[in-house]
Amino acid sequence: MQTNLRSKVTNAKPSIMSDKIDHPQLCQWLNAVATSRDKQAFTHLFQFFGPKIQRIARNRFPNEAQASEVVQETMSNVWRKAHLFNKDKGAATTWVYTVMRNVTFDMLRKIKGNKEDNLSDDIWPVAESMVSENESFDDHLESKQLLHVIEKLPEAQQQVVKGFYFMEMSQEQLAVHLNLPLGTIKSRLRLALAKLKMQLGEGHD
Amino acid sequence: MIKHHPTFELIQSFVNGDLPASLSAGIAIHADMCPKCQKQIAQLTDQVAEASFEEAFLDRFIVDDSEDVNVLAEFDFDVMAEQITASNEVFVANEQLDKTIVFNDKTYKLPRALQSMVMGKTSHIGKLSRARIQLDENEIHTSLLQIEAGGSVPEHTHKGFELTVLLDGSFHDEQGEYVKGDFIMLDGSHQHHPISDNGCLCYTVANDALHFTQGINKLLNPIGSFIY
Amino acid sequence: MNKHNLKLPVFPLPVFILPGGITRLRVFEPRYLTLVKVASKEHGFLIILTNNDAEPVQSKWGSWVEIINFDKGEDGVLEIDVKCRALVKIKSINIDNDKLQYANALEIEHWSQKPVANAADELSESLQHVYENNALLYDLYTEKPFQNTSWVIARWIELLPISLSDKIKFFRQHNFEDVKNIVQSIITKHQK
Structure with a gap:
């Protein structure tokens, strides 16, 4: 990507796994509901999403009863529409979020404008991902290969790969850029820093 | 593109x-x-x-x-x-009939997002035809607007915003040419005068009556409430 | 000038950035994905400078940045482009129960925010050359005001190969002419 500057990347902080959502598990429960109307799996989904939806909805609706209605509506849509979830096209959290956002949108429209037209599923379809099929397929392949390569690297290097783009130049690059000897760059930088320190009143070290 | x-x-x-x-x-x-x-x-x-x-x-x-x-x-x-x-009820998706809308004998396929919306009657002024979409959003007015070949919307500005999404055909204004799919959001600081050489269909959303800026068009101000 | 008290989530990073500066970050840790979510709903976040081992270099100053774009990188990692809005002085830092640090901070004025018009000089020409040879930099900055000397100087300081603990001194140096002279003494080819 870069021609002139190095793309040095480092990791900011080690990753904390305990925060992570167990996506494969959620996905499995949702599929069990879709394929075998598995009540146990649904109860698990309810335990995970129910209280969270309640809290999110509580933020948008004036009272607890309406927030509960969002939970009721969202979760019953999850039960009734689980077969529309396609795990190849996105995470379970994304699908449930879409269902919840749509329920919320229609309910707010009903409360504010007394309209019961349920437009949300036309605007944000729950049956398909927004990403077109070809594209998600490409992305999938690409990222899989890349991750595969990354996983082979030693831990320290993996972290380097997953950091940020660092755009600072190296002394060598600056020397090439200005067409000056490296030694000149080094001494100029030393002088400049000494001057800066003096200006800031810390020239005594 | x-x-x-x-x-x-x-x-x-x-x-x-x-x-x-x-x-x-x-x-x-x-x-x-x-x-x-x-x-x-x-x-x-x-x-x-x-x-x-x-x-x-x-x-x-x-x-x-x-x-x-x-x-x-x-x-x-x-x-x-x-x-x-x-409940053992399972959601069955309605067979999405591809709804259409007709303006001046030309049939357009309605975008998916508009399938459940209620369309008002179509009215006409010159080469412009408009159907209001009944969303009841108070000061926000939503319409489908057809401009027939050679038609134009008089030069105007807005107090609020004006969104135009081109569903079919093309038009141009002082800023350039717009094609199918373009999402054009203008606010009060913009002034424009869209002309469609070959005709087009637009989805428009505006939150204020538009305000005409050119001489004779000021007399045509009713057209403002007509279009948006 | 009356400046408001800010409460901003903190992202400790070895990234030195001055007002007007733009950089691309790759965010993969859940905690910082949360930060991105909070920041995009509210008013951005604060970058506090760390060294390359993620230890804070200092905790008095920070760069207040806003998310201006995002994308998923080729490997599926979220990439966000952030633009520095202002520098802030940090009054205190608390850890909230989402494990994120939040800083109470006060916006400060900095020379890099005041445009200084100038005909093209060696500093801007040289910077322009860097941008033209670096696709990422070129793309990140949709606007490249090479005719604004304070902008040019600020971008040069971000690029200079000096240690982060030295760079931080440029937060404290408020005299634009002094800063300009220093950068000129490094970049100008033929010194007077």
Whole structure:
């Protein structure tokens, strides 16, 4: 990507796994509901999403009863529409979020404008991902290969790969850029820093 | 090629479900024709969904409200779960009939986002035909507007905003040429005079009557309330 | 000038950025994905400078940035482009129960925010050359005001190969002429 500057990347902080959502598990429960109307799996989904939806909805609706209605509506849509979830096209959290956002949108429209037209599923379809099929397929392949390569690297290097783009130049690059000897760059930088320190009143070290 | 896209802020509000139905539908229509925005929306939805259901994020909501914690504790999710699973009803998607709309004998396929919306009667002035969409969003007016070949909208500005999504055909104004799929959001500081050489169909959303800026057109001000 | 108290989530990073500066970050840790979510709903976040081992270099100053774009990188990692809005002085830092640090901070004024018009000089020409040879930089900045000397100087300081603990001194140096002279003494080819 870069021609002139190095793309040095480092990791900011080690990753904390305990925060992570167990996506494969959620996905499995949702599929069990879709394929075998598995009540146990649904109860698990309810335990995970129910209280969270309640809290999110509580933020948008004036009272607890309406927030509960969002939970009721969202979760019953999850039960009734689980077969529309396609795990190849996105995470379970994304699908449930879409269902919840749509329920919320229609309910707010009903409360504010007394309209019961349920437009949300036309605007944000729950049956398909927004990403077109070809594209998600490409992305999938690409990222899989890349991750595969990354996983082979030693831990320290993996972290380097997953950091940020660092755009600072190296002394060598600056020397090439200005067409000056490296030694000149080094001494100029030393002088400049000494001057800066003096200006800031810390020239005594 | 589509050149005009919704801003990042608009896409963000769209994903959050914060926009009115009129603007949400406008973005959905654009995204259906624009792979770039489609991808951005899908990625942002993933991110927002992931963050929304992360325990840590949710804890933020109840920081200083101990009452909520109690209410949540008493709330019986198990009963609700049982009620829901007692029903064996499965959602069956309606056969999406591809709805169409006809302007001056020309039939257009209605975008998916508009399928359930109620269309008003079509009215005509010169080469312009308009059908209001009944969304009841107070000062926000949403319409389908057809400009027949050679037709134009008189030069105007807006006090509020004016969104145009081109559903079919093309038009041009002082800024350039617009094509099918373009998402054109203008505010009060813009002035324009769209002309369609070969005819077009637009989805328009405006939150204020437009204001004509050129001599004789000022007399035609009723056209303002006609179009938007 | 009356400045408001800010409460901003903190992202400790070895990234030195001045007002007007733009950089791309790759975010993969759940905690910082949460930060992105919070920041995009509210008013951005604060970058506090760390060294390359993620230890804070200092905790008095920070760069207040806003998210201006995002994308998923080729490997599926979220990439966000952030633009520095202002520098802030940090009054205190608390850890919230979402494990994120939040800083109470006060916006400060900095020379890099005041445009200084100038005909093209060696500093801007040289910077322009860097941008033209670096696709990422070129793409990140949709606007490249090479005719604004304070902008040019700020971008040069971000690029200079000096240690982060030295760079931080440029937060404290408020005299634009002094800063300009220093950068000129490094970049100008033929010194007077």
